Amino acid sequence: MWKWMIGVFVTMMIVSTACSSKGDKATQDPKQQTSFMQPIEVGIQVPSQLEPKKEYVLQVHLQQGKAAIDDASDVQFEIWKKDQLNKGKKIKAQHEQNGVYTVKNSFPGDGVYYIQTHVTAHGMHVMPVKMVVVGHVSEQELKSETDQPSHQMNGSGHHH
Incomplete structure (x- = not known):
């Protein structure tokens, strides 16, 4: 009788251990777990040189940690x-590859412009x-822009 109970107990332990090891890989892999927190x-x-009334390809490269983001829900x-x-325009970007998203745009005239992704x-x-x-x-127009402090005018950004 004791042998039978020990056999059942050992079998139960093996089954419960096997079941608990089949978890979600995201909870087991620390790299995968932290990548979404970065x-x-x-x-x-x-x-580097932009002229008015010419079409240009503008790009944004997305990365999280060392991995390119190819599955952004909106760019x-x-x-x-x-x-x-208030006269700005929004253009939906197309995904290319390796975390690169692009749009085509032409600028109507000379001046200082802002591009926000x-x-x-x-x-x-x-x-x-x-x-x-x-x-x-003009130098004066350019100087008036560069003198204004801004924490996001460098073209790269991140959010915690």
Whole structure:
């Protein structure tokens, strides 16, 4: 009788151990668990020289940790001329590959413009802004922009 009870007990222990080891891989893999807790890194990339009325491809590169984000739920570019935020336009970005999303855009005239990306991915929303100069801009106009302090004018951003 004792042998039978010990046999049942050992069998129960083996079955319960086997069942508990078949968990969700996300809860077992610390790398996977922490990747969604890392901030989203956003790099806005534009050509160094921009001229009015020419079409350009604007890019944003998304990364979380060392992994490219190819499954963002929403990526949009918002573009406006200095002092004309209410006249800005939003363009939905297309996913290319390796965390790169693009839009095509032309700028109507010379001036200082702002490009803000609206990125929603992995439960986070990030909105970095980059200032760009299109065509010919006076030194005074450019200086008035660069003198204004801003914490998001560097073209990259993240959200905790």
